[in-house]
Amino acid sequence: MKIIQVLATVSFGDAVSNDALALQDYLQKMGYTTNIYAENVDLKLPKGLIKKIRDLPVLKEDDVILYHLSTGTELNYQVPKYKGRKILIYHNVTPPEYLGPYNPALARLCQYGLDGARYLAGKVDYCLAVSEFNKQDLMRMGYQGTIDVLPVLIAFEDYKKEPNSKIIRKYKKAGTNVLFTGRIAPNKCQEDVIAAFYCYKKYYDPDARLFLVGSYLGMESYYAKLLAYVKELGLQDVYFTGHVKFDEILAYYHIADLFLCASEHEGFCVPLVEAMYFDVPVIAYDSTAIGSTLGGSGVLMKEKSPALTAGMMNRLYTDADLRAKVIANQKIRLKDFDNDRVKEKFHSYLKTFLKGRNS
């Protein structure tokens, strides 16, 4: 029996790809014959690590396909045709209405992804959702079988690498360093982070800096609007880093005093876990999977008011007790994402599935 993984794209540094690679490693360790097949493979990945979907061998009825769904692709319609038992790993798809005004092609791709997710309802044998929110999403789309929640596997070992010293030297100084990491994208609402930072800088800490770390590729018009917003607000010390190297991301977490997330759509939100890892207290707007990923840690805000958020940022930065409590809670929550725990959970779900009890 083989257990293979199928996904649209495997690229360097992407959360879904990292999850698939970590699962592959674990499946190999468990002694299964396994491979990853994808439509698109990043050239930066070692040759032969990922196979092209066109090389997918004929599968047998007892083989297992782990299909990662996160975007619009023809695979969403092809996978049910393959032989073998199918497990859907649902990472969620960004709602197209956020992307439409800025990138209609990307919005269409996401719509195609959501249509594909709906199409797959009833055509897979079992589902794993990376968050409780994703599980609810699948149920809303008509999935009726067993759906279990399995967080993504995060490569924590990589976070121990050396951070970029230039960035640390440059910004580790007086003034609050506020951080948000993630693609520049309208569903992530970087404008709300900027608005809160504007109030924070104006009323609480004039020396504060805001780092918006993430690529704006494909979202140039949204990025341009954000730049114009910063300019028209007359706001200083807002840094859009664009796509950065891994050691630079590490450096931004090292210098961060607060992690501020205003995102309105997340299927999981790995950066929240990264902030937990680096002991950066999180303030996040309560939407989609954010609450379940924080799991009672961090500071979850029910409303989006720039002044209130700025007040909360000030409280979290200046109130040592509150800060310590938030960081302690985050440390506890972080343990739930421990790779061994997640792998153990995966193993137990897989065992039950193979015995035919949770399909």
Add this chain to the structure above:
Amino acid sequence: MPEVIQPIDVEEIMKEIRLEIQEKGLNESMLSFQDVDGGEILKGLRNGEKYDPGEFERLVQQVNLRSNVPWYHRVEGNALANFIKKVIRKLIRFMIIPVVEEQNAFNGSAAQCLNQLLAYVKEQDQKITALERELQALREKED
């Protein structure tokens, strides 16, 4: 005993912050994002006025990932629309496939070209950094 998350009363803190905002008379009104026009900045971005190495690398990565365009697309709609679209797809495939293949050949060459360019930029970057270090060392020696 397993460690337990200590609940934080966010609503209570919010109440205090609201009061603080009221007492200090902080002005909550500000420019709305909706009223901003990024058109001019966008023009500059599209004209490539500023070189961004990280974005360049990511762009090349995306070109590599998306350079091969499939000609086949699934059709959507009700049974009749589906049937008509399938017939149209069949009728035009003799035209579409060669065009897509031509385009994919071009995309492949363009992607290769960009890979070469990126490799060259990185190589030059390393050379410049090494030369800068040498220069710095020589200056320090002189001083």
